[in-house]
Amino acid sequence: MPSDDWYLTDDVEEFLARAGEFLRSRPAPHTVHLTVTENLRMRGARVYGDADPEFGVLAGEDGAGVRAAFLRTPPHPAFLTALTEKEAAVLAARLADEGRAVSGVTADRDTAAAFAGAWRRLTGAEVSLHQRMRLYRLGELTVPHPVPPGRARVAGEADRKLLARWYEEFCAAVGEAAVQDPENWADERVRRGGVMFWQDPDGAPVAMAGTAPKVAGQVRVAGVYTPEHLRGRGYAGAVTVEVSRAALESGAEEVLLFTDLANPTSNGLYQRIGYRPVSDFAVYDFG
Template sequence: MRPENWHLTEDLDEFLSRAGDFLRSRPALHTVPLTVTDALRRRGLHLYGEETPLFGLLEADDGTVRAALLHTPPFHVHVTALTPQEADALAVRYAELGRALPGVSGPRDTAEAFAAAWRRHTGTAVAVDKRQRLYRLGELAVPEPRPQGRARIAGPADRELLIRWFEEFKEITSGVGQEAGNWADGRISYGGVTLWETHDGTPLAMAGVTPETAGQVRIAPVYTPADLRGRGYAGAATAEVSRAAREAGASEILLFTDLDNPTSNGLYRRIGYRPVADFTVWRFGE
């Protein structure tokens, strides 16, 4: 596999015209590039930051696409499944660009192979940042005991709450992401956040969902303020948003968990989510 087999472009339309069928062929495993490119198409290339995103695809000798990448700074580059040789070729190709690269995310073995190749070719230190598991909803089960309260779709009046909770969510996760106001406006525009609230209307937790693309949606983020955790509110919100997504016709309802958080992994399994694959995020330069 040669580095030049990787075609890189800043043209989203070109990328989707060439790699779209490949991404849609495995919507669960390709949920990140599907949902991110859909957001960029709908809301603009600079949704996640000032730097223009980069897209890439790997073509076999017969011209078929067998892998893809996307890089939306300040996020890590995200890659689909690669062999070690393909990951090495990509590391060489990317290093030639001289483009800042904070890290990589992707299927566990692929991300590890790319991180090792990046270290070999650039001398940069690499380290595991996060271990994740992708889950798919099977038979939905409402967690018991069900907490008191009710579900409600967040609307314009909830904008400041969503901004505050999204900022708090970022602080306990990666610390990067799109600007909170933009995120809140985008989610409100299509009813993309479900709140669990008391019967008198006090919000207790939230569960978000991405727009449907290629038949799949992804539940994210799920957040409960620290002083309200452990009472079942996040589970109730997640079950409700999962039910609504299924009733709306989504064929794949997905979510990622942090493997270092046994509480959330146990919760989602009780709701009916089943493992699909493991992913890893590596950080570079430390």
């Protein structure tokens, strides 16, 4: 296919057959594509909503290899790998011409801005910057002191209701709609041991941190949450250290996480733990 032509499919296996090697070649910037496709492959096409996912692959020069890729799990924004301004405009035109109801875009800062601008010009949609994010990679894990009283433990069967409630509270706290059904989210985390609690000396959970499945040697920390009345006591830092340590012990070659750049507290915390900036991302909403 020509280098300016996107191949579109709704089949995750076909998408990975075409783009999997490309995504695995740079697991850090492609962490979301890798973990979302793994979830879709293992748990079915409707895990993120009621509509089928959509995928796209852009061939390299002269049709050789893969230059870029995107995925979309409606109604959530499209997630793009890095594109030039021209490539972003070509993709926006293709999706607009086909009448795709794109609700927004998430990508590295420059790619997201280029696609959002092209979408506005092509469709007349209102475009607004929803969030600026930073991707971090763990360097040397450092335990912040003092460590709060208590200990870490993996969330289990008895914690399902609390996990579901905290997932909803976390989404509300960061101003995002829940990507998955809270009960299903909790079930999947319990099944694979994907969430750690920090519990106080009496055994009550006071903070949580989760991880996405390990794919291509990378694990992404996600869902770090402390209820509002328990914040400022070091619980989030303590549980993030332990979930990061567990990821390393599982054999992860890279441990990653995203932060909201509007939150200086979390950005400072993760850097004290040992996380180092990789690149900046942006999320745009389309009216």
